[in-house]
Amino acid sequence: MSSRNPSVAIIGAGMSGLCMAIRLLQAGINRFVIYEKGSDVGGTWRDNTYPGLYCDVPSRFYQYTFAPDPDWSRFFSPGEEIQRYFSGVADRYGLRGRIRFGTEVVSAEFAGDRWHIRTSTGEESTVDFLVSATGVLHHPRSPDFPGLESFSGKVFHSARWDHSLDPRGKRIAVVGTGSTGVQIVCGLAVTAGRLELFQRTAQWIFPAPNPRYTTVGKRAHRSIPWLSRLAYMTYRALFEAYTKAFTKPGLRRRFIAAVCRANLRTVRDPELRRKLTPDYQPMCKRLVISGEFYRAVQRDNVQLVTDRIDHIEPRGIVTDDGELHELDAIVLATGFDAHAYVRPVRLIGRDGLTLEEAWQDGPRAHNTVAVPGFPNFFMLMGPHSPVANYALTAIAENQAEHILRWIRRWQQGEFDSVAPTPQALERFHATLRTAMPATVWASGCDSWYIGQDGLPEVWPFTPAEHRKLLLSPPDPADYELRGGTGAGQAVAATARWRPAPSRFRGVPR
Secondary structure (H helix, E strand, O other): OOOOOOOEEEEOOOHHHHHHHHHHHHOOOOOEEEEEOOOOOOOHHHHOOOOOOEOOOOOOOOOOOOOOOOOOOEOOOEHHHHHHHHHHHHHHOOOHHHEEEOOOEEEEEEEOOEEEEEEOOOOEEEEOEEEEOOOOOOOEOOOOOOOHHHOOOEEEEHHHOOOOOOOEOOEEEEEOOOHHHHHHHHHHOOOEOEEEEEOOOOOOEEOOOOOEOOHHHHHHHHHOOHHHHHHHHHHHHHHHHHOHHHHOOOHHHHHHHHHHHHHHOOOOOHHHHHHOOOOOOOOOOOOEEOOOHHHHHOOOOEEEEOOOEEEEEOOEEEEOOOOEEEOOEEEEOOOEOOOOOOOOOEEEOHHHOEHHHHOOOOOOOEOOOEOOOOOOEEEOOOOOOOOOOOOHHHHHHHHHHHHHHHHHHHHOOOOOEEEEOHHHHHHHHHHHHHHHHHOHHHOOOOOOOEOOOOOEOOOOOOHHHHHHHHHOOOOHHHEEEEOOOOOOOHHHHHOOOOOOOOOOOOOOO
16 A cells, blocks of 8 residues: 655644654654744744753753753753754754744634645645644743833843843842742842842742753763763653652652751741741642852842732832832743643634633643544644653654654554544543642642642653653553544554654764
């Protein structure tokens, strides 16, 4: 039987979208296009350019296995370096000519076994497969403080940094104490005249140094390619052991909690330490990784404000105790809508089913990648993906490989369309809900993990179990396959679902 040549549309040219595109190229699939609403690749690393930005996953783990970089500057790389990495990967694989920059997908409808796409530029196209790679944290969430628009100084979200702001000697407020707020405080504490951190909820801080990589070490990674593989596999093993602390009570969880509490004791002032002490278990919220924050927040020019913001006036922020905090700039480190996923794209599946209707009880995805009623549609970093303190590059590679295997089966004519059954999703979601109470995320805190049903919307098992799920033969009973010469023969088809060989190899630089 001759192989069919699929066409694929990818929404988003961030980390996961680039990963999907490269895996298609490696499989000999060339008919694909990437729709990117921005002007460059990189996604979150393109959008976030604030002072102090770095990735809190080790550099040698936060990279593609098929494109290791021997020249990372630090253990945790700064944001601009990670952006250069993704930009360089896009160039090396010739992806820019396949990307429609400044083009947002407005709607996509499945009809006649194909996806019909319409974009913000008026372009219309039809493809066999649609892949959403829109990321997790890309819709900034700004608080509706009374009077915010009246402020006479600069005010902006951390993901829309205003580089015209010269922080030297300025009075700057940072609103929010998540990873972003912590990094900005560390980045501005030395230069700002006065830095005020407005804290609604205290965070647990895990101390981690960020040493520079030596010239000798970089040279060794360039000349001995297997060192990159060894480093990657070592970090993967360490992180998979570490993430067991999130999913089950035990020694690992107690150890990480003890380290966080010991780190907090480095704050000398008892009153400041009290204000910085969370009222929930370490790791219930996304753990903040920083070896500098407690030193920065104890500087004379840095003030922690725990009184709630009442309103904002032209001169600054007024807290509910009536105090006016006069300011030159307000930085909103207030996070993102972590549950938007592919939205606001209007997605219409089989028989007119919209994604809003399918997700009226909250976002759900079978095996974290597919939705009943939406054939030949897959998501990278979709609902329930393992996103807690783990390398998302590794998650994206596993999901991209899973999607690619379905496309290969389509190539061989086994089906024209595939989607999970509603029953399969219900069983999958029930398994997640049953496991969730044992996780630290369900121990009692309000975090961006929490979904519409009040439960964390994350993967409650280890990343290794997620990888096994995606790369094992799928259960034929979980999917509806229509059309194709092999329709109804899913049992035989799964026998050809083989694990791919290791793809960890260097790419000419």
